Amino acid sequence: MHVLLIDDDINLCKVIGYQLEKQGFRVTTAHRGKDGLRLFSQKDIDVVLTDIQMPDISGIDVLQNIRQENQQVVIILITAYGSVDNALEACRLGADDYITKPFGQEQLLFVIEKAVRLRKLQLENEELKDELAGKFRFEKMVVKSDAMQKVIQNARKVAQSDATVLILGESGTGKELLARSIHFNSPRRDKPFIVVNCPSIPNNLIESELFGHVRGAFTGAIKDRKGKFELADGGTLFLDEIGDLQESVQANLLRVLQEKEFERLGDSRIIQVDVQLLAATNKNLEQLTKEGKFREDLYYRLSVVPLTIPPLRNRKDDIPDLVRYFIQQFGHGRDIPVSAEVLQSFQEYHWPGNIRELENTIERALVLGSGSEISIDNVPPHISQKPGKTGDELLQLPFDDFSLENAERQLITLALQKSRGNQTRAAGLLKIPRHVLLYRMKKWKIQYQK
Ligand SMILES: Nc1ncnc2c1ncn2[C@@H]1O[C@H](COP(=O)(O)OP(=O)(O)OP(=O)(O)O)[C@@H](O)[C@H]1O
Ligand SMILES: [Mg+2]
Incomplete structure (x- = not known):
């Protein structure tokens, strides 16, 4: 040296x-x-x-x-x-x-x-x-569909403001990722990004968690402690799953949003902080306010700028790019091809778990797969199956000529066709033991010709 x-x-x-x-x-x-x-x-x-x-x-x-x-x-x-x-x-x-x-x-x-x-x-x-800021650049997010591009456009704008943002979307749609991206694209990026996961904090501790406390404020408060609002000073506070916030805390939160000040528990000193508040929920907050479970005034305060992330099933244009993105990520940069059949099944599936479910599906397929291609066998059956052929369609009753016997006959024949006469696989598709299938085939005199 x-x-x-x-x-x-x-x-x-x-x-x-x-x-x-x-x-x-x-x-x-x-x-x-x-x-x-x-x-x-x-x-x-x-x-x-x-x-x-x-x-x-x-x-x-x-x-x-x-x-x-x-x-x-x-x-x-x-x-x-x-x-x-x-x-x-x-x-x-x-x-x-x-x-x-x-x-x-x-x-x-x-x-x-x-x-x-x-x-x-x-x-x-x-x-x-x-590196973190790079990871959370908007450019890094996969947003191909028009719907997502609109969301990102608005997110870029709020990142330049101090406005309170409410991020809405089903589970796994990318609410937390969007919140982080807003922070790391805002002038606050060098200041803290503090996350509070509302449901994970016990009810009796949440106020102290948010606003802090002084020694002796309650049993167990053995020393002064800063709350998340103070820790986030100058930066961003992300309240995740805000729909689960209990009533009394909702009132206090409203006060902070209105007056931009609060006190630590057990203290009368007023504290002012400079924080951009982002909140997210997968619940229907509007509905909760109607049911009286969420304060209406707080709802209006929070939703100054609402950003709604659409569910994946409504933006299927994003799927191919997301698939590529996750393959890159889990395959450590290797570019592994995906069979057309898999991509087709992804387009038809309804993705209740949204992007997180797609992410898990790809990770799993890469682990189970050959390493050279993702094929339909590497995808779980509930995703690879086409819902139209096994689900809804069959459950519509025709006006006439319907009987349970007939329906059962048709189902069994369909299963045998699908399995090309392989009785074990047909029984598997129908989720019944093979001997039950054989019994019913005999009963309805079904003979399957290959
Ligand atoms: N547009 C996107 N591009 C790339 N990855 C994404 C995108 N959106 C979400 N992801 C990834 O999907 C996963 C789920 O996202 P995230 O945790 O932000 O969802 P969430 O809406 O907060 O879910 P939950 O409601 O279950 O908490 C994360 O791994 C995230 O990185
Ligand atoms: Mg989340």
Whole structure:
């Protein structure tokens, strides 16, 4: 590791330089701030150790100059005893730490090592954040159908505003993904995205979870605790499954939305936060308000901007792209073809579990499949079966000439046709044991010719 040491005290430089070199560091020394900056731009420096008070430019100037351009380098300030305030100010300006003169070798090493470690973590953290933001870009979502494109168009707009957003849609349609994408495409993306899954929190704890509490507010409140609203300050709060929120909390939530302030439980201090609220539910909130289970005023407050994600069965144009997307994801980038028969069955299936169900279906098919193609055998039977042929159609009663006997005859014949005369498979299709099938075939005198 290469340390740039800047201090006008020539003797001190000698001592520190010697100590650091002994520990295996490479050391470059400067006695003026400007010389330090010049050397920094010429060499590949990992750590800058600079005195604050120097005759030409100060250590703070050095710090600001370097930090403006370089986030990677570790910068540690050396302060004289009694000027710790300066040093604290410097940390706010981007220094990693400071060390007060006089200091020993061990102390110096400790400060350097800790600062190097922390900066590395911080950079990793930034990278992760960028990666996350990339993952939740709207561009990453599969939206081919006109219906979804409209939703995304509106989502982009609300991401630039502070408006409260209500995301509606059946289970598995992508409500949480949309909420995250809104956050990571908004100016709040560097601030927290906090999720509250309403039904998973016990009723007696939800207020404290949202608004926080002070010590002694209730039995078990052993210390002050911030609520999710405070934790989300500057960022986004996502209230998932809001249809399950209990009455008393609904009232408090309404107040926060109206007045933008609240108190922690057991405290009278008023807290104000800057939070964009996103809420989601798969319930029909309008219906719940009619039934008196959800406050109407809260419903209107929440649905300033409603975004409704249509169920997958109403946007089947999205299916081929989603299939490709999930194959890429689970196949680690490999492009595995899907048989036309499978794609056809996907188009005909009604997808009650929406995108999550499709995602699981693809993951499963890739695990079970040969690795070279997804074929109809890798798809669960309730999806690969065509509903028109086994379901609804058969259950319509004709006006005349109907009998149960006739229907049973037809069903058994159909099953035998489908299984090409294989009795075990025909029995399987009818979900009856083979001996029952044989008995009925005999009873109705059904003989199947291959
Ligand atoms: N448009 C899309 N493109 C790619 N993946 C999607 C899309 N929509 C949803 N998904 C994926 O589908 C899965 C389900 O999405 P998500 O959890 O956001 O749904 P949800 O509506 O919150 O479901 P639930 O109501 O069950 O909580 C996730 O793995 C998500 O990444
Ligand atoms: Mg969800």
